[in-house]
């Protein structure tokens with residue numbers, strides 16, 4: 423029999439924005455950023471209500487169809503408990519539909535909040551969190567860094583090389599000097615739209631180029647950030663998406679001509695640059711020339727930690 427939660431209990435989680443692909447590692451590599459959504463949920467006996475400030479405050483639903491509340495309810499069900507009401511308070515800072523993993527962050531937040539309410543006395547089962555988040559989102563390269571933090575290599579999932587079609591992930595080393603510049607436009611691009619324009623097949627030479635750059639990027643991230651420019655080049659997916667975000671692709675090309683490791687973040691349209699923190703100032707000088715009207719907001723970031731349960735009452 424499912425147990426009922428006690429009204430008044432509350433839990434808070436912090437979940438990072440994530441960048442998928444990182445150039446060549448399409449559907450495979452991801453990075454958590456030090457850019458977080460913070461969400462609190464309280465058990466009530468008065469139905470389901472969401473209070474949202476920041477990103478999405480004028481667009482996301484306020485009832486039990488809100489993505490985080492809906493996911494908390496599914497998690498509670500899965501973990502053998504239930505509640506007649508929940509009050510969600512979300513402070514969203516991760517922009518929606520920009521390729522920064524907002525939907526993954528919301529799903530991971532919902533699952534972790536559910537765990538915090540139902541299994542408060544047990545350490546978080548990150549395997550469960552990853553599996554359940556992937557089952558709902560389908561993009562391992564966003565959900566795995568949101569769960570684990572840092573720089574993450576994923577495999578399995580839609581591939582057939584894991585016996586249970588489950589997703590697998592490992593954190594990989596990050597050199598302490600690694601920093602990230604995120605350039606975020608005001609327009610949105612739905613991930614489903616961006617996937618719809620991808621080719622079903624690619625030339626072998628392009629596949630080989632991406633395989634070598636992906637391997638090189640794992641090395642550059644751990645040992646030799648000076649290789650970021652070469653290690654972030656992509657021939658599999660970015661060009662096919664150009665017509666959906668021509669200004670972002672022009673920015674990527676301009677920054678790459680200036681020697682930076684620039685690429686499209688996830689399915690876009692945000693542009694990310696991997697660099698060392700001592701190059702922030704000069705990268706922003708390039709940007710003044712490439713984006714003279716300041717159409718892209720500039721964010722100096724570092725790699726971030728994975729989803730955290732902050733408080734339990």
Ligand SMILES: Nc1ncnc2c1ncn2[C@@H]1O[C@H](COP(=O)(O)OP(=O)(O)OP(=O)(O)O)[C@@H](O)[C@H]1O
Nearest residue numbers: 489518519520521522523524525528612613688689
């Ligand atoms: N914190 C949130 N609360 C409720 N709904 C959210 C939240 N974050 C994202 N969503 C939903 O997810 C949609 C964005 O999903 P989409 O996959 O297109 O973009 P993304 O997750 O920001 O980017 P990407 O997956 O490419 O990194 C939003 O329009 C909204 O409906």
Ligand SMILES: N[C@@H](CCO)C(=O)O
Nearest residue numbers: 442449561564688689
């Ligand atoms: N790897 C995915 C990320 C989606 O968030 C894509 O580029 O479509």
